[in-house]
Amino acid sequence: MSESKWIVKNATLDDAERWFSLTAIVQPDFCNIDLINDDNYRSAMIKNMKRGTAIYVEDYIRTDTPIIGAMTYSQNQNHISWLAVHPDYRKRGVASSLMKHMLGELANAKEIRVKTFLYDDEYGKAARNFYKKQGFVGKDILMEEEGYPHPVQVFVKLLE
Template sequence: MLDNPSFIRALEKNINRGTAYCVRENNGSPGANLLGAVLFSSSNAPSYKIGWLSVSSQSRGRGVATVLLYQVLSLVQPSSEVSVITFGDDIPNGKAARSLYKKFGFIPSNELIPKGPEGGSRQKFILTIPDRGLS
């Protein structure tokens, strides 16, 4: 995805809107190699949504997805929910994504999700952010 010109245009449009974030090589400016990106929606807060999170194949395992998740989760208000649809168990290349979401406390949902374009399953993960109020 990160090397597709149409995707890059859509990403830049969403960055300008404040609904997407990216990590570039050496924290570079636009035009520097793109290491990873995330699309994030707060339009239905307190129900937030990660539309997608993608990391270039050469950048995987270097903490790029973790940085992106910390960024979007820092924008979430207390007493809310964050959801993401990711690969199902039958997609071997999706294991890292599933593990990452679980590491952050996302819980797999039993909600039925349509299969992806390659025919593989998808699963919704949900993170509940508690109220941080003083009791």
Template sequence: MKVDYADNCDFQSWIDLLELVKESFPGLDLKEYKNVLHQSILNQEALIAKNDKGELVGELIFSRKNCELAFLAIHPRHRKKGIATNLIQHMFDLFPKGTNLKVITYREGDVKGIAARKLYQSIGFIEGKFITVFNYPCQELNYII
């Protein structure tokens, strides 16, 4: 598996993967998301993971300005293979030591968030404040690099 910055030629593959997992992201507005993705690619804030066949199997958007992991998705057939951890570790390397990064995910007890919370907590993210995003109860998790 190879992790690299996404570029414009990865755009459609990225959207194809998003279509497979979009139910996991309440409030997702595809038109707005595409604009964010274009900007993230331009800013080099979009990472992709490709398997040995060159297929896109994971995608991550982060914000340097907000010190945030903003989006993470792994192809359903390629989960539990370390792809998400690899993408996150690669993102960590792009921030200075001491940076406090956050990710917004589902609250404890929400069935939709069991796998995500387990992943983030296994990496070392700790629970932060409760928030609501797109009228859905969420929680910030934090990690200091």
């Protein structure tokens, strides 16, 4: 499937099991934090599904239609909360499709923010490269962040 053909959908509670299946697959990309059993993560994802700020792309060619990329964001704070793509579908336009959809939802925003691993952390290398290609610029470094076992960096994209 070409990268321009991905269809972004709003996640509902009916998608939760597939969403958490993707979460388990990408766990190594998030410092191996056990997000599946993290009550804060689970409740945040459910809350986003209920309010329409959880989006995903699925592989509808496969009979089991797995979610291959997912994102949550805040329309009030113009912030990407979580973004992940299944390892088998990376560098095929899935994350870009999610980003484009989300930016359309934030049409009146002046900037959008995302937190990711620090510039020298191997865990964040792919994420930082993606955000930079999308026009984000590294800004603040937060040495401690609630719930994270590592320092994070804020990336900001100014919207026109």
